[in-house]
Amino acid sequence: MSAKPDESVEPDLERGDVTPAPGEATSERVRGIFAGIANRYDLFNILSSWGIDRVWRKRTVRLAGIRKGDRVLDLCAGTGDLSLAIARDTEASEVVGSDFVPEMLEVAERKLERYEGRAAVSFCLVDAQDIPFDDESFEVVTVAFGVRNLPDRPANFSEVFRVLRPGGRYVILEFSRPILAPFRWFYHFYLRLVIPVLGGLLTGDRPSFQYLNDSIRRFPAQAALSAELREAGFTAITWHNLSFGIAAVHIATK
Numbered sequence: 001m002s003a004k005p006d007e008s009v010e011p012d013l014e015r016g017d018v019t020p021a022p023g024e025a026t027s028e029r030v031r032g033i034f035a036g037i038a039n040r041y042d043l044f045n046i047l048s049s050w051g052i053d054r055v056w057r058k059r060t061v062r063l064a065g066i067r068k069g070d071r072v073l074d075l076c077a078g079t080g081d082l083s084l085a086i087a088r089d090t091e092a093s094e095v096v097g098s099d100f101v102p103e104m105l106e107v108a109e110r111k112l113e114r115y116e117g118r119a120a121v122s123f124c125l126v127d128a129q130d131i132p133f134d135d136e137s138f139e140v141v142t143v144a145f146g147v148r149n150l151p152d153r154p155a156n157f158s159e160v161f162r163v164l165r166p167g168g169r170y171v172i173l174e175f176s177r178p179i180l181a182p183f184r185w186f187y188h189f190y191l192r193l194v195i196p197v198l199g200g201l202l203t204g205d206r207p208s209f210q211y212l213n214d215s216i217r218r219f220p221a222q223a224a225l226s227a228e229l230r231e232a233g234f235t236a237i238t239w240h241n242l243s244f245g246i247a248a249v250h251i252a253t254k
């Protein structure tokens with residue numbers, strides 16, 4: 001794993017051949033997909049990533065540099081794993097987990113019943129492109145595997161910028177571009193063939209997993225995402241590759 005300064009924006013030629021997913025990535029479509037798979041989402045994650053997603057979330061919490069007393073907003077929190085990891089493993093005073101799919105948050109609420117940490121944790125319905133909190137109300141905003149599902153990323157970046165205090169950080173864990181070519185080929189093969197089959201078996205909804213795969217393959221590589229964040233006004237943007245770049249944590253400062 002490495003931390004690199006954001007120095008260059010490389011054209012990502014390999015992504016030019018991605019076949020468009022059937023239909024647009026509308027909020028309604030994304031909502032329908034996650035409402036349908038909410039109860040099997042955690043199981044799918046563990047089986048498809050061989051459990052590595054948990055390691056990635058833990059690493060994200062460490063990299064986020066959350067300090068004692070910080071208020072943290074976790075966007076696209078889904079079934080709540082990142083929100084609860086932040087609450088357990090940092091000295092944040094408050095963690096607000098948010099998502100726009102009630103079925104995902106119901107699973108998170110069930111996990112919250114077993115939570116015994118010090119930080120105040122709550123879950124609420126929020127569209128990450130239209131955040132209903134005051135300006136400058138959080139020290140840290142996080143999002144894990146959510147940004148690539150947003151049809152309007154600039155709207156999300158501008159909303160996060162607004163709700164962060166000056167000096168606050170936006171911490172994004174997302175699938176990214178593996179750095180070694182042979183590894184990248186294997187990974188795309190795995191995405192294309194294994195994930196829709198596994199997702200289809202677990203949920204009966206293979207097309208949704210095909211769509212989610214396409215969203216991974218279309219998502220900007222590390223440097224391009226950094227450029228988008230810079231465009232939105234963030235500074236001191238860094239990224240940390242996880243598992244040779246299968247995923248990356250971007251950290252952007254207001």
Ligand SMILES: C[S@@+](CC[C@H](N)C(=O)[O-])C[C@H]1O[C@@H](n2cnc3c(N)ncnc32)[C@H](O)[C@@H]1O
Binds near residue numbers: 027034082104143
């Ligand atoms: C792949 S899941 C990630 C969940 C969780 N963060 C995790 O690490 O497992 C993506 C989540 O983003 C949510 N999501 C997608 N678009 C959203 C939006 N516009 N506003 C809020 N949540 C959204 C989905 O409902 C889903 O729960």
